[in-house]
Amino acid sequence: MLAPRLAARPLVALFTAGYLAPYLLPTTVGRLDAGLPLTATQAGAIGSALLLGSAAAGFALASRVERIGARTTARAGLLLAALGYGGAALTWAVPTVAAGAVLGGLGSGTVTAVAAQRIAAQRDPHRASTLGLLAVSALAGTIYLALPHLGPGHGQPFAANALTALAVWPATRHLPGRTAAPDGARLRATAPRSRLPHLVPGLVLAAAMPCWSLAQNALWGVSDRIGQAQAHLTESAVGAVFAVALGAGLLGVLGAGALGPRLGRALPIGIGTALIAGCVALSASAAALPAFAAGEIAWNALYPVVLSYLIGLAASLDPRGRWAVLVGSASALGTAAGPLTGSVLSAQAGFPAMGTLLSGGLLLIAVPMTAVAVHTGRRPAAVVEIDIPVEAPAVPARQAYDTAAAATAPGVD
Numbered sequence: 276m277l278a279p280r281l282a283a284r285p286l287v288a289l290f291t292a293g294y295l296a297p298y299l300l301p302t303t304v305g306r307l308d309a310g311l312p313l314t315a316t317q318a319g320a321i322g323s324a325l326l327l328g329s330a331a332a333g334f335a336l337a338s339r340v341e342r343i344g345a346r347t348t349a350r351a352g353l354l355l356a357a358l359g360y361g362g363a364a365l366t367w368a369v370p371t372v373a374a375g376a377v378l379g380g381l382g383s384g385t386v387t388a389v390a391a392q393r394i395a396a397q398r399d400p401h402r403a404s405t406l407g408l409l410a411v412s413a414l415a416g417t418i419y420l421a422l423p424h425l426g427p428g429h430g431q432p433f434a435a436n437a438l439t440a441l442a443v444w445p446a447t448r449h450l451p452g453r454t455a456a457p458d459g460a461r462l463r464a465t466a467p468r469s470r471l472p473h474l475v476p477g478l479v480l481a482a483a484m485p486c487w488s489l490a491q492n493a494l495w496g497v498s499d500r501i502g503q504a505q506a507h508l509t510e511s512a513v514g515a516v517f518a519v520a521l522g523a524g525l526l527g528v529l530g531a532g533a534l535g536p537r538l539g540r541a542l543p544i545g546i547g548t549a550l551i552a553g554c555v556a557l558s559a560s561a562a563a564l565p566a567f568a569a570g571e572i573a574w575n576a577l578y579p580v581v582l583s584y585l586i587g588l589a590a591s592l593d594p595r596g597r598w599a600v601l602v603g604s605a606s607a608l609g610t611a612a613g614p615l616t617g618s619v620l621s622a623q624a625g626f627p628a629m630g631t632l633l634s635g636g637l638l639l640i641a642v643p644m645t646a647v648a649v650h651t652g653r654r655p656a657a658v659v660e661i662d663i664p665v666e667a668p669a670v671p672a673r674q675a676y677d678t679a680a681a682a683t684a685p686g687v688d
Contacts, residue, residue, distance in 0.1 A: 492613025559630020
């Protein structure tokens with residue numbers, strides 16, 4: 276049996292590999308627009324297709340990871356990511372780039388699904404997801420600083436995703452197969468059940484998360500263009516802002532990890548989303564470096580904090596991790612629509628009007644998410660509601676707990 280800290284390491288690695296593509300989305304879309312014969316909307320559509328592939332993989336695997344085996348599933352996802360992103364990096368043919376992006380997205384979603392389900396088996400899912408957010412933020416920030424020095428072209432962001440997938444491969448040897456032994460005894464009595472608990476809160480959260488992710492990723496997908504076209508910054512300056520912003524995200528995640536459950540979940544989710552809405556409006560209306568940097572940095576400091584609490588909220592709804600994967604995949608649908616939505620809105624109405632619409636949507640969607648956090652926070656942890664069946668194998672309690680899991684988000688969306 277692995278020690279808890281050692282057991283979390285492969286999950287952090289998988290979390291990083293799965294979420295890196297959404298974190299690099301602005302520069303990926305921006306370089307597709309600049310380096311290939313594509314319009315801004317077409318480049319955004321490829322970014323959306325990548326994330327849609329990720330969401331599709333999450334939905335398909337929500338109840339199947341424990342049946343297939345975490346190690347096998349993770350390795351299949353990493354292989355798809357390496358092949359897809361690597362192929363997209365090595366070609367300038369638009370159809371091949373698009374196909375590679377979708378294949379890579381399927382791989383990212385597969386890897387994220389494994390990490391999400393396995394995180395629920397940890398004694399402290401919030402801590403595990405916080406470590407994952409720290410790792411992916413640090414890696415993405417480093418890449419943003421390095422990319423301007425590696426020359427133009429769409430290949431570098433795709434290559435970074437492919438190489439990360441290959442680098443994470445050795446960590447999969449610590450994952451269990453189909454008949455792995457358990458690594459804990461938490462809620463073993465409920466593990467064999469094949470029905471979803473907390474149906475209504477789970478459905479509300481699953482319905483709200485696509486809107487939450489869409490609003491933020493619509494801006495994130497066009498942030499590179501806002502910085503260069505509206506704030507009149509160079510690619511290096513925009514990359515530096517993104518790197519500092521992701522560094523602020525590291526501090527935000529550290530703060531969330533230090534606070535843990537002290538504030539509950541309702542306050543960080545509700546107030547945090549309202550503050551994010553203000554940052555979105557500020558960044559989208561920025562006409563110079565100070566406003567652009569302030570909006571992006573504050574937003575990126577807040578986003579992973581709220582996301583970590585949403586991950587914990589989804590994980591709390593089902594110790595086997597099914598709500599975590601379903602909510603994460605629903606979030607990925609919004610993330611997938613983000614780049615295209617941002618491209619269309621900015622082209623039709625301009626960046627400032629886009630920001631106003633997105634921030635208003637965030638304020639509205641904060642209400643039901645906060646209500647779910649308040650509602651579940653009042654419920655005894657042992658209460659289980661049995662409402663509808665989902666496709667999940669009836670496995671022994673010890674095996675079911677070992678292959679249970681939590682959370683995503685990225686995903687990256």
